[in-house]
Amino acid sequence: MFRLRSREPEAVRREYYRQAPLWLPPRASQRQFRFAIEREGRTRFLKIRDRVKDVPTLRRWLVRYAPLHAYFTTSTWLDPQHLGPRELHGPGYPRAYNIYLSSELYLDLDLPGQFRRARREVAGVLSHLRQRWGFRDLGIVYSGSKGFHVHVRDFDLRRFAEVPLDPREREAEAQEAKRPIVEDVLQQGFAIDVDTSLDTRRILRLPGTVHGSTGNLCEFVEESRLPHYRPRRVYRA
Amino acid sequence: MGLLDWLLGRKKTAEPARKPSRRPPAPRDGGEGSGFVVDSLEGESFPLTAEFRLRSKDYDRLKQKWQRVTVPSLKDWEAKKSELEQDFFRRFAFYKTMKGQVVSRWNREVWEFMRTTLIVERRR
Numbered sequence: 001m002f003r004l005r006s007r008e009p010e011a012v013r014r015e016y017y018r019q020a021p022l023w024l025p026p027r028a029s030q031r032q033f034r035f036a037i038e039r040e041g042r043t044r045f046l047k048i049r050d051r052v053k054d055v056p057t058l059r060r061w062l063v064r065y066a067p068l069h070a071y072f073t074t075s076t077w078l079d080p081q082h083l084g085p086r087e088l089h090g091p092g093y094p095r096a097y098n099i100y101l102s103s104e105l106y107l108d109l110d111l112p113g114q115f116r117r118a119r120r121e122v123a124g125v126l127s128h129l130r131q132r133w134g135f136r137d138l139g140i141v142y143s144g145s146k147g148f149h150v151h152v153r154d155f156d157l158r159r160f161a162e163v164p165l166d167p168r169e170r171e172a173e174a175q176e177a178k179r180p181i182v183e184d185v186l187q188q189g190f191a192i193d194v195d196t197s198l199d200t201r202r203i204l205r206l207p208g209t210v211h212g213s214t215g216n217l218c219e220f221v222e223e224s225r226l227p228h229y230r231p232r233r234v235y236r237a
Numbered sequence: 238m239g240l241l242d243w244l245l246g247r248k249k250t251a252e253p254a255r256k257p258s259r260r261p262p263a264p265r266d267g268g269e270g271s272g273f274v275v276d277s278l279e280g281e282s283f284p285l286t287a288e289f290r291l292r293s294k295d296y297d298r299l300k301q302k303w304q305r306v307t308v309p310s311l312k313d314w315e316a317k318k319s320e321l322e323q324d325f326f327r328r329f330a331f332y333k334t335m336k337g338q339v340v341s342r343w344n345r346e347v348w349e350f351m352r353t354t355l356i357v358e359r360r361r
Contacts, residue, residue, distance in 0.1 A: 086335075112295060112354070146295065172335035183340055191347045193296075194332045194340055 010038075010236045013210050014066035022055045022062070023208040023220070026153070029053040030076035030101055032083050034203055035067035036212070043068060050079055068212030073201035074196070075103035075174075078167075086201065100171035105155035105178055106204055107185065108196035110147040115231075121228055122148040125190050135183055143233055144211025144218035149196075149204060171200050210234045272303075272358035283310045289317075291325045291355045299329050303360065322352055 025031060033048040046065065052058050062070065075085050078099035103160070107125060111118040122140055129135045129152060129165045139151035157163055157170075160177035164170045175198055196202055205211065207217045215237035221229045286307045292300035301324065308314050326348065332340045343351060343358065 110295065164266055168335075175334045176336055176338065179334060179338060179340055186341060186344050189344060189346060191344075191350070193340045195298075198334060198340065 005027055007235075009068045009186045009212065009215065009237065012166045012210070014063055014116065015061035016210060016234055017066065018085055021206060022058055023206070024052065024055060024058060025072050026104070027102075028058075029109045030078070030080055031073045032077065032203075033058070033061070033073075033206070034071045035061070035065050035069075037065050037067050038070035038212075047081065051078070062209070064233060068207075070209040071207050074106050074202050074204050075200045076101040077173075083201070089230075100174070100200060101167075102157065102173055103155075103200060105152035105181065106196055106202075107150040107152070107182075108147070108193040108204070109150065109191060110131065110143075110193060112146045118147045118228060119226055120149065121190055123223070124188075125150055125185060125192070126223065128185065128188055128190075131148070131179075132184065138223075140221045140223060140226060141205075141207045142206055142216075142219055142221050143153040144209075144216040145214050148221070170193070175200060214237060254349040275357040275359045278308065278311055278314050281311070283308060288360045289321060290358050291321050291356060293351065293357050294354045299325075301325055301328065316359065321357070322355065325355065326352075 004190065019075070022111055029051045031052070033052050035046045035048065036043050037046055046067070048061050048062065052056055052061070073080065078101060084098060109118060109122050109125060111121065126138050126140065129138060129150070135152050135154055137152070137154035139153060141149040141151060143149055155178070157177050158172050161173050164173055178197055182192070182194055186194065196204065207218050207220050209218055211218055214231075215233050215235040216231045218235055219232065255299050256354065272288075272290070275289070284307055289306045290301040290303050301321070304321065306317055306325070308319070329337040330342050330348070332342050334340065
């Protein structure tokens with residue numbers, strides 16, 4: 001798929017990002033992108049200072065840092081570069097960097113060491129979301145490690161509740177709208193990570209990037225190809 | 238160097254060397270050196286008193302605070318470990334939403350699997 005000359009993981013990632021097809025989530029410029037990078041033997045998180053509005057911007061940052069892991073926020077924010085904790089500890093106006101706009105619904109299905117089962121289960125999750133909740137615009141992403149993510153792109157808060165004008169109430173309402181769906185999926189026996197779905201300040205691995213610990217590609221998987229899908233390895237970790 | 242300095246052709250002066258911090262940074266909880274993984278307590282002398290905690294193999298945020306535990310004998314270790322597991326469950330089994338609603342984090346099967354993958358750490 002790509003001709004990679006270097007054997008050092010960081011150099012391989014950099015080379016990969018120079019030519020890789022990249023993907024951006026909807027309303028990317030309203031999201032924060034975070035990289036995990038390795039410096040002096042320690043992994044640290046780095047917030048991307050730019051508004052990532054297009055693929056060339058994302059590529060520039062990916063090539064510069066060749067991160068171990070690349071993530072995006074599952075919610076959109078008025079000022080995503082300055083997204084802070086929900087509770088403000090320092091001085092300042094709490095809402096200045098905490099204006100929640102919207103979010104899709106994301107499900108993280110992890111089954112360590114049971115890849116075949118994870119493939120079956122993610123198909124089951126999709127089927128359940130369609131039949132029970134009427135979602136249609138669904139995407140499957142292989143996480144690059146233990147399982148799959150489901151992107152529910154047609155989750156719309158307006159379908160479940162009045163959208164409050166106050167951003168904090170809006171954030172809480174979005175969480176409440178997702179809660180019964182998440183509880184239902186969990187009750188069906190699917191091993192999803194509740195935090196990923198409900199935490200509005202959560203980050204998720206960016207499809208099209210390399211999972212630095214495994215060397216596998218995190219990528220979209222067509223549903224029709226899911227039963228035979230095998231992870232693609234960019235390098236041997 | 239500021240814009241004015243640059244316009245006036247002033248050269249950048251060397252920054253004064255930073256004073257070294259008096260104390261080295263404290264090791265972060267869960268960082269290297271803060272504890273070691275325990276597979277078994279065989280070969281230890283009993284009663285054994287030490288600090289233990291459980292942490293998830295897969296999710297770094299799911300880890301207990303250190304707890305001082307006394308293990309009277311090797312055969313009591315499983316019971317003590319079970320107590321730690323129950324504490325871990327009480328602490329992390331529920332997710333609280335902004336409106337105060339509580340959601341189970343795991344169904345029974347997931348918890349049973351999770352329990353088997355918990356890592357025991359110990360520090361003296």
